[in-house]
Amino acid sequence: MGQLLSHPLTEKTIIYNDYSTTGNHHHHKAAEHNGSSATEDKPRFSNCIGSMQGYRLTQEDAHMAVTGADSLDVSFYDPFLGKVERYQISVFGVFDGHGDNNCSNYLAGTLYEHPHSNTHSSNGQKYSEHDGLIYFIKSAFESHNYTSSDRPDGNKKQFKTIEGLICQVIKDSFKECDAVFHRHFANEASGSTAIVALIINGSMLYVANTGDSRCILSKKKKGIKTMSYDHKPQHIGELIRINDDGGTVSLGRVGGVLALSRAFGDFQFKRNVKYPNASSIAITSKRKFVPAEEAQVTVEPDVIPHLIDTSQDEFLVLACDGIWDVYSNKALVRFIKYHLALGLKLDGIITKLLDHGISCADSNTGVGFDNFTLIVVALQLPGETLDEWYARMKFRLEREKGLL
Numbered sequence: 001m002g003q004l005l006s007h008p009l010t011e012k013t014i015i016y017n018d019y020s021t022t023g024n025h026h027h028h029k030a031a032e033h034n035g036s037s038a039t040e041d042k043p044r045f046s047n048c049i050g051s052m053q054g055y056r057l058t059q060e061d062a063h064m065a066v067t068g069a070d071s072l073d074v075s076f077y078d079p080f081l082g083k084v085e086r087y088q089i090s091v092f093g094v095f096d097g098h099g100d101n102n103c104s105n106y107l108a109g110t111l112y113e114h115p116h117s118n119t120h121s122s123n124g125q126k127y128s129e130h131d132g133l134i135y136f137i138k139s140a141f142e143s144h145n146y147t148s149s150d151r152p153d154g155n156k157k158q159f160k161t162i163e164g165l166i167c168q169v170i171k172d173s174f175k176e177c178d179a180v181f182h183r184h185f186a187n188e189a190s191g192s193t194a195i196v197a198l199i200i201n202g203s204m205l206y207v208a209n210t211g212d213s214r215c216i217l218s219k220k221k222k223g224i225k226t227m228s229y230d231h232k233p234q235h236i237g238e239l240i241r242i243n244d245d246g247g248t249v250s251l252g253r254v255g256g257v258l259a260l261s262r263a264f265g266d267f268q269f270k271r272n273v274k275y276p277n278a279s280s281i282a283i284t285s286k287r288k289f290v291p292a293e294e295a296q297v298t299v300e301p302d303v304i305p306h307l308i309d310t311s312q313d314e315f316l317v318l319a320c321d322g323i324w325d326v327y328s329n330k331a332l333v334r335f336i337k338y339h340l341a342l343g344l345k346l347d348g349i350i351t352k353l354l355d356h357g358i359s360c361a362d363s364n365t366g367v368g369f370d371n372f373t374l375i376v377v378a379l380q381l382p383g384e385t386l387d388e389w390y391a392r393m394k395f396r397l398e399r400e401k402g403l404l
Helices: 102-108 133-143 162-185 236-244 280-284 321-326 329-341 346-359 386-400
Strands: 004-017 030-034 047-056 061-066 072-078 083-098 119-121 124-126 146-148 157-159 194-200 204-210 214-219 224-226 302-307 313-319 372-378
Touching (some): 004 346, 047 061, 061 133, 061 372, 072 133, 083 102, 083 133, 083 372, 102 162, 133 162, 133 194, 146 162, 157 162, 162 194, 162 204, 162 302, 194 214, 194 313, 214 329, 224 329, 313 329, 321 329, 321 346, 321 372, 329 346, 329 386, 346 372
Parallel strands (some): 004 030, 146 157
Antiparallel strands (some): 047 372, 061 083, 083 194, 119 124, 194 204, 214 313, 313 372
16 A cells, blocks of 8 residues: 655645535645535534545545535435435545555545536436446435335345345445446556445434444443444455455465455456456356455445434544554544543644654554544534534533533
8 A cells, every 4th residue: 555755744634624614615735624505404514534645655545525515415215115215415435545546536536527526406416437436326325226025026125124225225336336447447456445424314324344444433421333344354254255256365465465355446356256347258258257245355345324313422433544553443532532622623633643643653563654544523413513513522521521
């Protein structure tokens, strides 16, 4: 995931989305504010994104934050209700690229800059494949072909719960996105992890994870809910799949090369997957093809659903593995809460967090030498401003510490 430099590149990019002022989105170097208006009828979740190239020669991470006025407006057929529902979906994602930044930028929708991005029509946003994963999420929700177990419909796959069905829809979006990326980068050694949080109608959270980036949910008092699990080649379930597809694991890496077992791209480890756009030679060969889910390195995510309880749930953290190499789940939440209790804003907290992370760089272990990217998402009450969320968090933390 890049080469080492002789000195740290500590310049940070901080994007602070508090949605309290009107104006256009801007990406700022250092800790500057970014205001944006949001329509009142769409749930919005204030957030702060921080990234640092660190000791790597290139920045291969990318990120995505779509909420408020830019939320996905989706027409979703709910087979349990037997009707079409309107979903407003906020989407947050961190993508940790390796090989180069093509895959991570594609997922974030920044590989191709073009007029389709964030363009609205009367039927919602106009997205194209160039917009990356967000296009495939919207497409999967609007065109799924599943039904419920109490409403059998021909040969359609049946689900017992709406949560299970939506988890499958999200998995489908990942697989379709990877297949289209293959169309353009089949012979490239580009890949990326993905940790993506979807908040539907402001109340239902789904976290999809492919690779070793991670998401955690901070809860009241000292509670922490793990919303994803790292996909490492040495884990028994991953190891069995790799071996079954003819792969090997050595030194904790697939083929002695890749230190994670699920990813977008990395098509050299997906030779037995039959992609729609594969060459005629590959399609007509006698090779035994496997579903995308069974490849040595699969794109299929694990998806964890969670019903948001704003009386308990405080904020989400999504981050690449460079952050988690330095901070444990508990240490990171304690760091954020400590500074919230002091009255610091998210942009200041993330600046400190990145500075502390790079200061922990250890050439003996390699810790702290990766790119750093994270997103902190405030789980606000309906209609609550970010300032009101800050005040509520500060009051709660002071009371928990016995200061009130």
